Amino acid sequence: MRRALRKAAPYIYILPALFFVGAFLLAPMLYTFYLSFTQYDLMTPPRFIGLDNYRRLLTEPNFLTSLTNTFVWMLGTLLLPVGLGLFIAVVVDRVALAGVFKSVFYIPLTISAVATGLIWTWMYGPDLGVLNTILRAVGLSGWARSWLTEVPTNTLAMIAAWTWKMTGQNMIIFLVGLQAIPKEPVEAVKLEGATEWQTFRYVVFPLLRPMTMVVVTMSLINSLNQFDLIYVMTQGGPYRSSETLAVTMYRESFTMFHMGYGASIAIVLSIIVILLSGSYLRANLKQEGAQ
Amino acid sequence: MELNGLWRRMLCRALLLALVALMSTTVLAADLKVYHDKFSAPSWQGPFEQMAELASEELGITWETIGYPTTDMHQTAVRTSLPSSRAPEMFTWWSDFRMEALYKTGGLVDVTEAWDAHADEYNPALRAAFEFEGRVYGVPTNLAYWSMWYNKPVFEKYGLKPPKTWDEFIEMCEFLKGEGITPLAHTVQGRWPTFIWFQELLTRLDPDIYEALMIGEINYDHPTVRQAFDIWQDMLEKGYFVDPGTDLFAEVPRMFANGQVAMILIGDWYTDGLDSIGLKAGVDYDTFVVPPINPEVGPVIIYEAAPLLFSKNAANAQYAVRIADWWLSPETQARWCSILGFIPPNSKTDASFLMEPKKNLLNEINEGGYRLVNRYWEATPTEICEAAVDEFARFILNPDQKEDVINTLVTIADRYWSAQ
Amino acid sequence: MKRRILVYLVVVPLCLVWLLPVWTSLLVAFKNLDDYASQSFWQLPSQWNFVDNVKYAWNKAKLGTYFINSLLYGVAGAAGSIILASLASFSIVRLRPKGANLLFALIFSGTVFPFQMYLVPLYKGYQELNLYDTKLGMMLFYISICTPFATLIFRAFFSTIPNELMEAARLDGCSDLRIYLQMFMPLSLPAAAVVAVFQFTWVWNDLLFGLILTCSADTRPIMVGLAQLQGARAAANMPGLMAGAVIASIPTIALFTALRRYFIQGLALQTAGE
Structure with a gap:
């Protein structure tokens, strides 16, 4: 009895989290999986139609645009908010005024996605917008443009807005990681005459790996599921040119009320997310285990 | 350990807060529920609450008003609950094809009886927007007319008058452009507003063709439809419009107030936005109906009818016809429309509360024998409409892709109608 | 230099x-x-005109009522997920039962799915379970949705704590639960502070679930109030909206400022405390 209990004990720690996630997140997910094989408009009961939704997805001309945009978002997010977040965290760590810098980059995080979208729509406005006004004022009116209606400028412009919002979050997670790094190895290589870059590249960055893993994983997931900002700023337009898979899914589900079809897009999207973040996580966990 | 204490304190506080919260529960006092989607700007939350008070005085029925600030979540809530007894007794919706799917589930209450009692008070075109197979399933919350709203000081400065013919209108656009003022507003932002100029040009060419196109009797390659695209392309290329990336609700009112743009073609509810930045009706802005392109076309105006619908499965569905009858009466309409500044749909309602421009518009529609045509958003099937507004956006941004846009529209419409 | x-x-x-x-x-x-x-x-x-704008926003959107609700949801989401996630991570990283990685993957999979797809099943489920439009329902959901990210953070943080510490404590005869409570939790203050700030902010800024899982002013969160100030079909009173957005972000900024020292100077604090 006691031994059984001791064996079960580690699972008891995990159980509460598993219960909450299972009941409130995984169960709805399973229901959506079921819906993806049906036709459903929320009013008449779901009708089973097999793989039709998935077949339709493959023949949809806009599917490729959404997929491309989704990957552009992924790459852009890994490059900008993650890269910048790491850069700022490393550079700003333990310098004078660090607190001020950190707060500045943190502010956008406290603003909701909807408000962020509104602010940036306004930054990008073609006539009264902040960006174009500045460009015209400094004699660069040739650079002024309709940021949200030109393709692919619109997607890049929104990634810039997202960078503004998310860099602070990544910076902070990196900072937490930097705090946990023991001082001794860093001091040791410095004494041996390593440059700042060498210290970072060969000592700090590898020690930062657990937090890098958090940041990259979250960024992968968030960027692949990117929805809020696009929906406020362009609604995926003009003519569906800035849609990501998540926006397409939302449009089918909550504008057209093709719930089954929307569910099939959600499933495809999740598979992409699981494949990418899963393989990244696995590779890292393996490395961790080896150490 | 000091930190341990901090943890314990934080935990205790969180648990305490949770307990307090759990013990408070909501009490529901009203008989009915109304769901609406005008929870932001414009807001119908206050007006619906005032109407609930009026209803409780006059009918002995009261309701709880639940607003959704986004139309998608409003629709999700209504659709999901409609088949069950949890459905709201009443909810705001859209007319015609946007209402069809709900009608087909059999979940709406037939309120024809109430309409028959008020038959002589309403334009039959309005009733038709809520009618399926001869029965009516909703009452109007808002009847909006679509006309051109213009900057009055700009017009006065250059001695311009509302145009009587299409040629005069185009001449005026050309003149304003020469003065450095953008004549017309439009946008691709927000997706839906791209149909505005399409529906206007086509109804000014031939309202019969417009209506035939809406219900699939003809397709988008019809010569008259092509002609509408040609005129539109010409206007786009001549630079009569603002940058299509300009937001119709955030930026256009400010540009209009500054005199950067002279005219906005839109439903009369748009005046809310103009008033909200401090413009005065009749002083700063006024309105006119766009003249016909084809002179043989009589006076036509596009309308938009928003209904209040009643769910059959709701717990207290039995009140529906009584409320509908009360809602349609000239007195109730006077109350509702005066709170919101709407043009009353009931012809017996005293409309003297209206702002000057709307009063004049209403007189002109009544006396000029105007034909009412339902707007594109509701008049054509949703499946076509949602795809078409994106194609219109492509055309606005790339007028040279006209042929391709028309071909795509033909395919979209074909696919829908052949499946029916 | x-x-x-x-x-x-x-x-x-x-x-x-x-x-x-x-x-x-x-x-x-x-x-x-x-x-x-x-x-x-x-x-x-x-x-x-700031004061008038704030008054306009406060009154029109009834921010006062919603404020309290969101405070409750934010605290529940943050505190709940910290407890659940730290417990689970402690076991996954330190007790390493069989299948620990699989269980971690299961918890973590709560974040991979596009959130919008939870809306309809949750709405229906909540109505069946009478959780719809209740504070309890909202708190349970927010705790759940905050847990996967919190687990990821705690897992990463716990794995940086040297194994020797735990071995030493075990040799001293400490039970696992005591090690978790008296050693790992105090050491993980930086991680907890980060989770608290991020998850509180997430819950505070959530509009979608607040909208679909509630319908009365008694239970709705602050973002629903703020959404009232935005223009859906008419131009919004932008100064009023911005004033509203400013007051709505005060709690999240305050929380960040209050907890900042824990996660930015976390290490210094540990040495000082010991």
Whole structure:
């Protein structure tokens, strides 16, 4: 009895989290999986139609645009908010005024996605917008443009807005990681005459790996599921040119009320997310285990 | 350990807060529920609450008003609950094809009886927007007319008058452009507003063709439809419009107030936005109906009818016809429309509360024998409409892709109608 | 030295870029309608109208009622997920039962799915279970949705704590639960502070679930109130909206400021405490 209990004990720690996630997140997910094989408009009961939704997805001309945009978002997010977040965290760590810098980059995080979208729509406005006004004022009116209606400028412009919002979050997670790094190895290589870059590249960055893993994983997931900002700023337009898979899914589900079809897009999207973040996580966990 | 204490304190506080919260529960006092989607700007939350008070005085029925600030979540809530007894007794919706799917589930209450009692008070075109197979399933919350709203000081400065013919209108656009003022507003932002100029040009060419196109009797390659695209392309290329990336609700009112743009073609509810930045009706802005392109076309105006619908499965569905009858009466309409500044749909309602421009518009529609045509958003099937507004956006941004846009529209419409 | 040059050459201009949208929208919150309509973004208001704008936002959107609700949901989401996630992570990283990685993957999979797809099943499920439009229902959901990310953070943080510490404690005869409570939790204050700040902010800024899982003013969160100030079909009172957005972000900024020292100077604090 006691031994059984001791064996079960580690699972008891995990159980509460598993219960909450299972009941409130995984169960709805399973229901959506079921819906993806049906036709459903929320009013008449779901009708089973097999793989039709998935077949339709493959023949949809806009599917490729959404997929491309989704990957552009992924790459852009890994490059900008993650890269910048790491850069700022490393550079700003333990310098004078660090607190001020950190707060500045943190502010956008406290603003909701909807408000962020509104602010940036306004930054990008073609006539009264902040960006174009500045460009015209400094004699660069040739650079002024309709940021949200030109393709692919619109997607890049929104990634810039997202960078503004998310860099602070990544910076902070990196900072937490930097705090946990023991001082001794860093001091040791410095004494041996390593440059700042060498210290970072060969000592700090590898020690930062657990937090890098958090940041990259979250960024992968968030960027692949990117929805809020696009929906406020362009609604995926003009003519569906800035849609990501998540926006397409939302449009089918909550504008057209093709719930089954929307569910099939959600499933495809999740598979992409699981494949990418899963393989990244696995590779890292393996490395961790080896150490 | 000091930190341990901090943890314990934080935990205790969180648990305490949770307990307090759990013990408070909501009490529901009203008989009915109304769901609406005008929870932001414009807001119908206050007006619906005032109407609930009026209803409780006059009918002995009261309701709880639940607003959704986004139309998608409003629709999700209504659709999901409609088949069950949890459905709201009443909810705001859209007319015609946007209402069809709900009608087909059999979940709406037939309120024809109430309409028959008020038959002589309403334009039959309005009733038709809520009618399926001869029965009516909703009452109007808002009847909006679509006309051109213009900057009055700009017009006065250059001695311009509302145009009587299409040629005069185009001449005026050309003149304003020469003065450095953008004549017309439009946008691709927000997706839906791209149909505005399409529906206007086509109804000014031939309202019969417009209506035939809406219900699939003809397709988008019809010569008259092509002609509408040609005129539109010409206007786009001549630079009569603002940058299509300009937001119709955030930026256009400010540009209009500054005199950067002279005219906005839109439903009369748009005046809310103009008033909200401090413009005065009749002083700063006024309105006119766009003249016909084809002179043989009589006076036509596009309308938009928003209904209040009643769910059959709701717990207290039995009140529906009584409320509908009360809602349609000239007195109730006077109350509702005066709170919101709407043009009353009931012809017996005293409309003297209206702002000057709307009063004049209403007189002109009544006396000029105007034909009412339902707007594109509701008049054509949703499946076509949602795809078409994106194609219109492509055309606005790339007028040279006209042929391709028309071909795509033909395919979209074909696919829908052949499946029916 | 080199680092200082980098700071001034790159970080200061970046800061200015970051502040530009904040500054311009903040300025709008201080303008009256006339100034807002007629001025360019960089012009200072002719009349400072902030107090009136705040009053407008506060009254029109009934922010007061919603404020309390969101505070409750935010605290529940943050505290709940910290407890659940730290417990689970402790076991996954330190007790390493069979299948620990699989269980972690299961918890973590709660974040991979696009959130919008939870809406309809949750709405239906909540109505069946009578959780719809209740504070309890909202708290349970927010705790759940906050847990996967929190687990990821705690897992990463716990794995940086040297194994020797745990072995030593075990040799001293400490039970696992005591090690978790008296050693891992105090050491993980930085991680807990990060989770608290991020998850509180997430819950605070959530509109979608607040909208679909509630319908009365008693239970709705603050973002629903804020959404009332936005224009769906008519131009919004932008100064009012911005004033609303400013007051709505006070709690999240305050929380960040309050907890900042725990996760930015976490290490220093540990050494001082011991």
